[in-house]
Every structure is written in C-alpha cells, then in structure tokens.
Amino acid sequence: MKKFFKDNSRELSVVVAIVIMFVAFGIIQPIYLSANNIRDIIEQATIYGLMGIGITGVIITGGIDLSVGSVLALVGAVVAQMTVAGVPPVISIIIGLAFGFTLGIFNGILITKFGLQPFIATMGTMAIYRGLAYVVTKGYPVLGVPDTYRKLVDGEILPYLRVSVILFFLFAVLMYIILKKTKLGTYVHAIGGNEEATRLSGVKVNKYKTLIYGIAMLGTALAAMIQIGKLGTGDPTTGQGYELNAIAAAAIGGTSMAGGRGTVLGTVLGAILFAGLKVGLIVMGVDTFYQYIATGLVIVIASYIEVVQTQISNKTGLLMKIFSGKSSNKSGNA
Amino acid sequence: MEDYIKFQNITKIFPGQRALNDVSFHICKGEIHALIGENGAGKSTLLNILHGMFSATKGKVFINSEEVKFTSAFEAIQKGIVKVHQEINAIPELTVAENLMLGNEIIKCGFILNKDQMIKETQELLDKLGCNFSAKEKMKNLSTGKKQMVQIAKALYINAKIISLDEPTASLSDGEVRILFKIINELKANGITILYISHKLDEIFELCDRATVLRDGEYIATLNIKQTTEDELIRSMVGRDVSMFGQRIKPFRVEKDKTVLKIESLSGTAGFKNINFELKKGEILCFFGLVGAMRTEVMRAIFGADHATGGMIYLNGNTLDNSSPSACVKEGIGLISENRKEEGFVKNLTNSDNIALASIQNYMNGFFVNRRLKEKNAVRVGEKVKLNPNNPDFMTSNLSGGNAQKVILAKWLSTNVDVLIMDEPTKGIDIGAKAEIYKLMEDLLEEGKSIIMVSSELTEAMGMSDRIIVMREGVIVAEFNRDEFAEERIITYAVGGMKNEEVF
Numbered sequence: 014m015k016k017f018f019k020d021n022s023r024e025l026s027v028v029v030a031i032v033i034m035f036v037a038f039g040i041i042q043p044i045y046l047s048a049n050n051i052r053d054i055i056e057q058a059t060i061y062g063l064m065g066i067g068i069t070g071v072i073i074t075g076g077i078d079l080s081v082g083s084v085l086a087l088v089g090a091v092v093a094q095m096t097v098a099g100v101p102p103v104i105s106i107i108i109g110l111a112f113g114f115t116l117g118i119f120n121g122i123l124i125t126k127f128g129l130q131p132f133i134a135t136m137g138t139m140a141i142y143r144g145l146a147y148v149v150t151k152g153y154p155v156l157g158v159p160d161t162y163r164k165l166v167d168g169e170i171l172p173y174l175r176v177s178v179i180l181f182f183l184f185a186v187l188m189y190i191i192l193k194k195t196k197l198g199t200y201v202h203a204i205g206g207n208e209e210a211t212r213l214s215g216v217k218v219n220k221y222k223t224l225i226y227g228i229a230m231l232g233t234a235l236a237a238m239i240q241i242g243k244l245g246t247g248d249p250t251t252g253q254g255y256e257l258n259a260i261a262a263a264a265i266g267g268t269s270m271a272g273g274r275g276t277v278l279g280t281v282l283g284a285i286l287f288a289g290l291k292v293g294l295i296v297m298g299v300d301t302f303y304q305y306i307a308t309g310l311v312i313v314i315a316s317y318i319e320v321v322q323t324q325i326s327n328k329t330g331l332l333m334k335i336f337s338g339k340s341s342n343k344s345g346n347a
Numbered sequence: 348m349e350d351y352i353k354f355q356n357i358t359k360i361f362p363g364q365r366a367l368n369d370v371s372f373h374i375c376k377g378e379i380h381a382l383i384g385e386n387g388a389g390k391s392t393l394l395n396i397l398h399g400m401f402s403a404t405k406g407k408v409f410i411n412s413e414e415v416k417f418t419s420a421f422e423a424i425q426k427g428i429v430k431v432h433q434e435i436n437a438i439p440e441l442t443v444a445e446n447l448m449l450g451n452e453i454i455k456c457g458f459i460l461n462k463d464q465m466i467k468e469t470q471e472l473l474d475k476l477g478c479n480f481s482a483k484e485k486m487k488n489l490s491t492g493k494k495q496m497v498q499i500a501k502a503l504y505i506n507a508k509i510i511s512l513d514e515p516t517a518s519l520s521d522g523e524v525r526i527l528f529k530i531i532n533e534l535k536a537n538g539i540t541i542l543y544i545s546h547k548l549d550e551i552f553e554l555c556d557r558a559t560v561l562r563d564g565e566y567i568a569t570l571n572i573k574q575t576t577e578d579e580l581i582r583s584m585v586g587r588d589v590s591m592f593g594q595r596i597k598p599f600r601v602e603k604d605k606t607v608l609k610i611e612s613l614s615g616t617a618g619f620k621n622i623n624f625e626l627k628k629g630e631i632l633c634f635f636g637l638v639g640a641m642r643t644e645v646m647r648a649i650f651g652a653d654h655a656t657g658g659m660i661y662l663n664g665n666t667l668d669n670s671s672p673s674a675c676v677k678e679g680i681g682l683i684s685e686n687r688k689e690e691g692f693v694k695n696l697t698n699s700d701n702i703a704l705a706s707i708q709n710y711m712n713g714f715f716v717n718r719r720l721k722e723k724n725a726v727r728v729g730e731k732v733k734l735n736p737n738n739p740d741f742m743t744s745n746l747s748g749g750n751a752q753k754v755i756l757a758k759w760l761s762t763n764v765d766v767l768i769m770d771e772p773t774k775g776i777d778i779g780a781k782a783e784i785y786k787l788m789e790d791l792l793e794e795g796k797s798i799i800m801v802s803s804e805l806t807e808a809m810g811m812s813d814r815i816i817v818m819r820e821g822v823i824v825a826e827f828n829r830d831e832f833a834e835e836r837i838i839t840y841a842v843g844g845m846k847n848e849e850v851f
Binding site for chain 1: 695
C-alpha cells in the first residue's frame with residue numbers, strides 16, 4: 014500500500030487537483046457539474062489526451078514531437094475527403110491510422126537516420142504537414158462528412174457514453190501495455206535514460222525510436238478522425254497550438270521533458286485537468302485573455318509541485334527510516 | 348601540529364542506508380591527508396559534508412576549532428574550502444580564463460568583462476603551476492589532466508585553504524600524474540591542506556602524510572604513511588588479507604590452436620591502423636598502453652560502436668558482421684565500456700531492467716516481457732556476481748561503482764556471448780570488488796568464453812592476462828606471452844622508448 018502511494022504519488026496528486034477543481038468550480042458555478050458540461054470536458058480531454066498519450070511515449074525517449082497539431086489537420090482532412098468521396102468508414106479509419114503512423118515514422122527517420130534533433134525535425138514537419146493539409150483541401154474545409162462515419166467514431170452507444178471515449182480508453186490501455194509490458198516499452202525507457210548505453214547493449218536504438226514516433230502518431234490520427242466525426246468537417250486550419258496542449262497534458266501528468274520518466278495514466282489525468290480547467294474558465298465567464306494566463310499558470314505550478322514533491326519524498330523517506338530505525342542497506346552511493 | 352579540521356561523531360543517514368556512522372578524526376594544517384576505503388565506505392559522503400553539499404544527520408565539523416555548518420557548496424567555497432571534482436565540470440565553449448574566473452569575473456566600466464586582465468592573471472597562475480597551455484585556449488581543447496589543473500588554479504585564485512581531490516588521477520596519463528603531484532606538493536608547501544581520495548595505493552604512499560581508513564561508513568584508523576606498509580593498509584580497508592590480489596587463482600585454460608577472434612589490418616577514423624591480432628579460446632588478452640594509445644577506439648570499432656575504415660574481422664572462422672553493436676551481440680561479442688555512467692548502465696532503470704537490457708528476448712511471453720522470468724534471471728546472475736544489494740527493484744544509479752560494474756557484468760552474463768571485451772573493467776573500483784571481478788573473469792574462461800581486457804594498470808595486466816599486446820599512438824608496438832612479461836620492457840614500449848618491433 015505504501016509502495017502504491019509512493020510509486021503513484023504524481024498521479025494521486027493530479028487526482029486531488031482534479032477533485033479540488035471540480036468542487037471549487039461546482040461551488041462557484043453549479044452549472045459546471047451539469048451533465049452537458051461534463052461531456053464537454055470529456056470531449057476536450059479526449060482530443061488532448063489521445064495526442065498527449067502518444068507524445069508521452071516520444072518524450073520518454075528524450076524526444077519531442079511538435080508536428081502533432083498539423084497531423085491532426087492533415088489526417089482529418091484526408092479522412093474527411095475519403096468519407097465524402099464514399100470510401101466506407103471502416104476502411105477510411107484504417108487508412109487514416111496507417112497514414113498517421115507513416116507521418117510519425119517519417120519524423121522518426123529524420124531523427125534517427127538523418128540525425129536531426131527532434132525539436133528541429135518535427136518543427137520542420139509541423140510546417141510540411143500543415144502545408145500538405147492546405148494542399149489537399151486547397152485551403153477549404155471539407156464539408157459533409159457522412160453520418161455513418163460520424164456515428165462510427167462518435168456515436169452515443171449508451172446515454173453519455175460515446176464511441177470516442179471508448180477509443181480514448183482503448184488507446185490509453187494499448188499505450189499502457191506497450192510502455193509497461195513490451196520490449197519496446199523497456200527500450201523506450203532505456204533510450205530516454207541513456208541512449209548510448211542502450212545502443213552498446215546491442216539494442217537497435219534507431220529502429221525502436223522510429224517505431225515509437227509512428228505509434229505515438231496513432232493517437233493523433235485517432236484524435237483527428239474523432240474530431241471530424243464530432244464536427245462533420247475536416248478543417249485544414251485546425252489543431253494549431255494543440256502540440257502545446259498535448260505536451261502540457263503530459264507535463265502536468267508528470268512526464269519528464271528530460272526523458273526517461275512518464276506514465277499513460279498521468280497524461281490521461283493531465284488531459285482531464287487541463288480540459289476541466291479550460292471549460293471551467295469559460296463557464297465562469299473569464300475573459301479569453303485571462304484564460305491563457307490561467308492555463309499557463311497551471312502548467313508552471315504543476316511542474317513546481319513536481320519539484321517540491323521530489324524534495325519531500327526524499328525527506329519523508331529519511332524520516333521513515335529514522336523512526337523505524339532501519340539502516341541495514343549498506344550499499345549505495347557513498 | 349594542531350587539529351585543523353576536526354570531524355566529531357559524524358553520522359549521515361540516507362533513505363535506506365547509513366552512509367556514515369559516528370566518524371571522528373582530525374586533519375592537520377598543511378598536510379596531505381588521504382581518505383581511503385572501498386567504494387561505498389563513505390569517503391565521498393564525508394567530503395560532501397565538509398563541502399556543504401550535504402548536512403550531517405548527527406555530529407559536528409570544526410575548522411580551526413570553530414564549528415562550521417555550511418548550507419551550500421557556495422558557502423564552503425567562500426570560506427576557502429574547495430573540491431576539485433571527480434567528474435570535471437567545466438564549460439567547454441569558454442576559454443580557460445573565463446572558466447577560471449567564472450563567478451569572479453574582472454569587470455571594467457561597470458559591466459564589461461576585462462578580458463585582457465583576466466587572461467593576464469590566469470596566465471600568471473598557470474605559469475606558477477607549471478602548466479604549459481594558454482589562458483586563451485578553449486576548455487574543450489584541453490585534456491582531462493589539463494582541465495584538472497585549471498580547477499586547481501581556480502581554487503588558488505579564490506584563495507582556497509583546503510582543497511580536496513576526489514580520484515584526481517583516474518583519467519590522467521602518467522606524465523600528467525607527475526605534473527599533478529608536483530603541483531600538489533607545491534600547494535602543501537604553501538600551507539594549503541589537501542584531502543586526497545584515491546584507490547591507487549602507490550599514489551598514497553608517494554604523496555600523502557597520513558591516511559584515514561573508512562569501511563562501511565565506520566572509522567577504522569588513521570595511519571601514518573611513513574610507518575605503515577601496503578599490506579597493512581589493504582587489510583584495514585577490506586578487513587581481510589588480500590595478498591593474492593590481481594593474480595590468477597585457477598589453472599590457465601587457453602587453447603592455443605583454437606582462434607576465436609581474428610582481426611586483420613583494422614583501421615579507423617580515430618587514427619589507429621594496421622591492427623592485427625588473434626584471440627584464442629579461453630584466453631585473457633590484455634591491451635596495454637597509455638592514455639591516447641587508442642585501445643578503446645580499436646575495441647569500439649571491433650564491436651561496431653564506431654565504423655572501421657578498413658580491415659577484416661573473423662569470429663570462429665566466419666566473417667563478422669560488425670555493422671552495429673546489435674549485430675555484434677547477435678554474433679556473440681559483448682563490450683563493457685570504460686565509462687560506466689555514460690555508456691554502461693541506464694540511470695532510470697532498476698537492476699533487473701539493466702541486467703535484462705541485452706537479453707530481453709529470453710524473457711518474452713509472445714509480445715510481453717515476463718516480469719517474473721526477468722527478475723528471476725536478475726537474482727540468479729546477481730548472486731553469481733555477488734551483487735549487493737541483490738535486489739531486482741533497486742535503482743542501479745544508487746549503487747556504488749563496484750556494484751554498478753557488477754550489474755553491467757551481469758547484463759553480459761545473461762547473454763550467450765563468446766567474446767567479452769572489457770575496457771578498464773576495474774577503473775575506479777575498490778579493492779574488494781576488484782578481486783571479485785577478477786574471479787568472475789576466470790569463471791567466464793571456465794565457461795568457455797574468451798576475454799579481451801583493456802587495462803592501464805600494469806599490475807592488473809600482468810597478473811590477469813595470458814598475453815599482453817602493447818599499443819602506442821594507434822599502432823600495436825609489441826606483444827608479450829605470459830612467460831615474457833617484464834614490467835620495464837612493457838612500459839618502455841608503451842611510452843615509446845624502443846623502436847617498433849615487428850611482432851607478427
């Protein structure tokens with residue numbers, strides 16, 4: 014039990030923050046807790062969360078992917094065009110996932126084979142993918158996404174339970190398993206901790222790094238296809254600045270930008286906190302300008318809490334040892 | 348001499364361990380005082396307390412009979428207590444002068460750096476210390492030894508009274524060590540008190556006045572170096588006799604007619620060329636040489652970590668695909684790098700994950716890593732290498748140097764490589780762990796494996812190897828079979844005192 018709290022202290026503190034946020038907003042503005050509003054929060058959290066979960070994998074390797082916002086627009090536009098042209102929804106979705114995966118792999122190849130820094134490589138593809146979205150749509154939104162498709166990705170199967178939320182959940186489970194239980198997951202953490210040591214252990218670092226960029230982009234591709242389902246249009250201008258929202262969800266959830274550390278659950282919770290805050294500020298009638306300031310502050314404060322938490326956990330560990338009087342472990346840093 | 352620095356009942360408890368337990372002793376003014384003990388004995392912790400990096404859980408530190416309690420390293424430095432770091436921290440893109448005066452820059456007109464003055468003063472200091480490089484040189488162009496000189500010069504610049512050196516010779520060439528010792532003696536002559544941490548006993552006998560021995564966080568003894576012997580010192584460090592230290596204990600088992608690895612005219616961008624040698628089954632083949640002989644570069648090229656520019660490599664008679672480390676591991680070659688922290692283990696992984704890193708396919712259940720299998724292997728191999736603590740969930744980065752090296756060994760023992768290249772396998776490791784690693788090397792031979800060892804310690808090279816190849820400046824200059832081992836001849840070849848000898 015103690016170990017559970019220690020290992021998940023970050024996630025638990027985000028849960029506490031979410032509860033406090035709901036209670037506070039709920040008291041000031043009871044409409045915040047209405048079913049419709051909660052649905053709003055979940056819908057926003059789905060988009061940020063899907064993008065954020067993917068990017069968490071990339072950040073754990075010590076990399077970054079700035080192109081996710083553009084991919085949201087590009088995959089959305091292409092899939093919207095396909096469905097409008099009469100391609101069956103299921104096939105459109107499969108192609109959409111494959112397309113997103115390919116775009117991510119291309120990022121990965123630029124970083125591994127050509128040795129570009131992740132920040133620069135994906136800043137480049139951010140512009141390239143955005144441009145492609147404009148090219149394929151000639152700059153106009155793709156209208157008239159058919160209802161069959163929209164029901165498939167965002168239909169309500171039970172009251173208040175949408176397919177999109179299930180997809181969000183499934184992708185989170187998939188990424189959780191990949192990061193925790195597979196060879197790729199071990200290597201992703203190892204690369205983030207010490208890439209050279211991992212390479213010298215005989216791990217094909219480039220292969221696995223490229224792969225995680227591809228898999229990460231599946232989340233954004235899903236988000237893109239859910240978004241066109243929700244809106245009924247594929248908009249080439251959508252998703253600008255979303256890469257920062259996705260990174261924010263990961264950062265609030267405790268993913269270290271230095272690599273090596275981060276969890277899917279943390280990012281999911283981070284996305285919920287982030288979405289809840291954005292919606293809450295709107296419900297409260299806070300001016301848009303101040304909304305920016307408030308969300309920015311949350312990111313800064315969340316990161317600061319992380320710093321404090323690490324310091325405290327070092328100290329409590331020490332106190333626990335003193336009180337329990339154990340000091341059997343003689344090895345360690347001297 | 349009076350008690351200049353006095354440690355009184357120092358206890359330091361970290362989460363999960365007691366690093367120091369009731370340690371009391373004193374250091375005299377103007378002496379060179381060695382702190383010795385195995386890795387994990389508490390030497391670095393004690394230094395960190397003196398330098399304000401940690402605060403003691405219990406106990407007091409006195410300097411000049413006055414209790415000191417530093418809350419930061421900066422505060423200690425202001426009081427003239429300076430540490431020259433084990434891992435040299437310098438800013439590579441700045442010049443020597445800028446590095447030296449970092450935080451104490453000379454300013455003119457209120458905010459403009461007075462570079463001329465900075466360079467002039469730095470140069471004076473460097474000249475005084477007998478350094479043969481310019482204050483205008485960029486830090487990144489200096490060797491490790493010279494960077495260390497800059498750090499010492501910096502300590503002098505801020506009028507240090509107490510300087511501690513933590514393993515200062517770990518990556519220095521012999522010549523650089525000579526210069527360093529000269530400087531240290533000069534510091535002593537100027538009344539500066541020196542604390543000196545080293546694993547190399549010969550250095551301590553040459554340089555130090557007294558030595559304090561720590562073991563498992565306990566104070567053992569303070570010995571007067573002039574009145575003690577090496578054996579006595581070792582015994583107090585490890586608490587047992589290690590007279591057979593660095594010697595082969597088991598019978599030799601090299602099979603001279605079985606060539607495992609054959610290298611033909613290998614060359615690489617680093618500058619080594621025409622490297623030819625054969626590794627026999629059951630052999631420990633040592634590559635000896637000075638820093639800069641490019642032994643590490645040759646090994647990295649064989650292992651595929653760097654690309655070779657020419658040459659052929661055969662493993663068990665077949666051409667070796669050494670296009671990448673992963674290809675080499677698959678074919679049966681492993682490499683233990685000289686730089687444990689940078690290239691050896693992954694800091695955010697547990698022991699079991701680090702041990703599994705090269706052999707993860709052995710613990711798979713279809714797509715998934717079987718945690719139980721992985722941990723079972725970690726414990727099994729951990730026991731074999733006497734890992735302490737042998738706990739699969741322990742973070743490798745929290746282990747002492749010797750134990751971290753055992754984790755890396757355990758990683759390769761979990762694979763089925765035939766050839767293990769060990770680059771300075773005992774660098775920075777205490778005597779007890781060293782002996783264990785030597786024993787493991789012999790165990791490996793018994794299992795039918797062969798070892799290439801890169802070593803800069805002649806006692807280790809001569810004690811452990813079947814054969815020694817001497818390299819200098821990128822070429823092989825001599826080869827000795829065990830019955831031809833002679834300290835002076837090997838050294839002479841390594842430093843270039845003799846003409847190259849055709850060896851093949």
